[in-house]
Amino acid sequence: MDRISAIRNIEDAIRDFESGDADLANTEQRVVTVLRTFATEFETDTGEGSLDAWKAVGDERAEGIVVLASGEADAKGRVEGLLADATDTETTTIDFSVEQV
Secondary structure (H helix, E strand, O other): OHHHHHHHHHHHHHHHHHHHOOOHHHHHHHHHHHHHHHHHOOOOOOOOOOOOEEEEEEOOOOOOEEEEOOOOOHHHHHHHHHOOOHHHOOOOOOOOOEOOO
């Protein structure tokens, strides 16, 4: 799914919510589904190298985090960055690995 298709699908979900054809829970589920589909089918066309979806597994703080990255090391670094942003100043070791989605 490309970005334009994803945006259109999200707009459709919001439009249905605004018109009363869908409730908030249904709208949220549709938006999450679109985002997950976009992330796992992500393809770059920039010529700068491809990005693939990677999912963190292991430590419960990292488990299930999905990022787009050029490789395993890049993916692990992106997950670590997200976890560092989500925690306070405390530095802890998080034991996890990443697998391509």
